[in-house]
Amino acid sequence: MEVKVLRSTPFPEELIAKAMRGCRSIKSAYNLVLTQDDIQRLIRVAIKMGHESVLEHASITFGVEGVSRVLTHQLVRHRLASYSQQSLRRVKVDNSTDWYVLPKTLESHKRDFSNLLYLIGQAYNGLIKKGVSVESARYILPMAVKSNIVITMNFRELRHFLKLRLSPDAEWEIREMAQLMLSEAKKIAPTVFEDLGDKNVQSI
Numbered sequence: 411m412e413v414k415v416l417r418s419t420p421f422p423e424e425l426i427a428k429a430m431r432g433c434r435s436i437k438s439a440y441n442l443v444l445t446q447d448d449i450q451r452l453i454r455v456a457i458k459m460g461h462e463s464v465l466e467h468a469s470i471t472f473g474v475e476g477v478s479r480v481l482t483h484q485l486v487r488h489r490l491a492s493y494s495q496q497s498l499r500r501v502k503v504d505n506s507t508d509w510y511v512l513p514k515t516l517e518s519h520k521r522d523f524s525n526l527l528y529l530i531g532q533a534y535n536g537l538i539k540k541g542v543s544v545e546s547a548r549y550i551l552p553m554a555v556k557s558n559i560v561i562t563m564n565f566r567e568l569r570h571f572l573k574l575r576l577s578p579d580a581e582w583e584i585r586e587m588a589q590l591m592l593s594e595a596k597k598i599a600p601t602v603f604e605d606l607g608d609k610n611v612q613s614i
């Protein structure tokens with residue numbers, strides 16, 4: 411799996427801090443000048459007091475490659491994000507390549523799993539060769555089939571998502587993706603995401 415940042419809000423922490431200070435200042439956010447210390451303090455106060463709407467002003471767009479449809483099905487349950495997923499109606503799966511995710515939990519059954527997926531791949535190709543459309547043939551594909559997806563989350567939603575999906579209760583694959591997203595988010599907005607990691611997760 412790969413998780414890359416496609417875009418993020420420029421100077422996100424300054425923006426969030428200005429939104430926060432603007433709530434308590436006679437000046438408009440546009441006219442505020444903040445030091446780095448002010449920025450960090452304001453973000454920490456916002457998060458501590460639950461004034462989290464200020465975090466919605468900044469976002470990150472991630473490009474995620476090579477994850478299963480099991481993962482993307484779980485991911486899109488997070489409704490306050492935006493998604494664009496590679497279409498299995500329009501894109502034919504190239505099963506001559508590394509086209510599915512082998513679950514870590516099935517490592518000891520690798521041979522059985524791979525044999526079955528080989529057969530599915532052959533059947534998929536066979537249907538298309540017989541004139542079946544790609545969108546119809548996809549019905550026999552497994553949930554393990556690899557997919558690419560673009561995700562945009564604002565920082566409030568990203569924090570919420572990370573708290574749920576870094577949890578040991580979450581499945582290994584989405585947890586792995588959440589770890590990669592957190593590590594990118596920490597580079598972009600270290601103060602906003604500083605309290606998140608293995609020790610701050612939400613159990614459901």
Ligand SMILES: Cc1cc2nc3c(=O)[nH]c(=O)nc-3n(C[C@H](O)[C@H](O)[C@H](O)COP(=O)(O)OP(=O)(O)OC[C@H]3O[C@@H](n4cnc5c(N)ncnc54)[C@H](O)[C@@H]3O)c2cc1C
Binds near residue numbers: 570574575
């Ligand atoms: C470990 C784990 C196991 C799970 N197992 C299952 C399962 O077995 N079956 C299953 O169906 N799902 C399961 N889920 C999915 C889970 O129920 C949520 O749908 C998913 O985690 C998205 O969370 P969310 O609704 O908080 O996020 P988002 O949709 O991103 O929403 C963010 C927040 O916005 C608010 N919000 C959004 N929409 C509404 C709304 N319509 N009404 C009120 N408030 C709203 C809520 O405060 C919510 O927490 C599981 C999730 C996890 C992490």
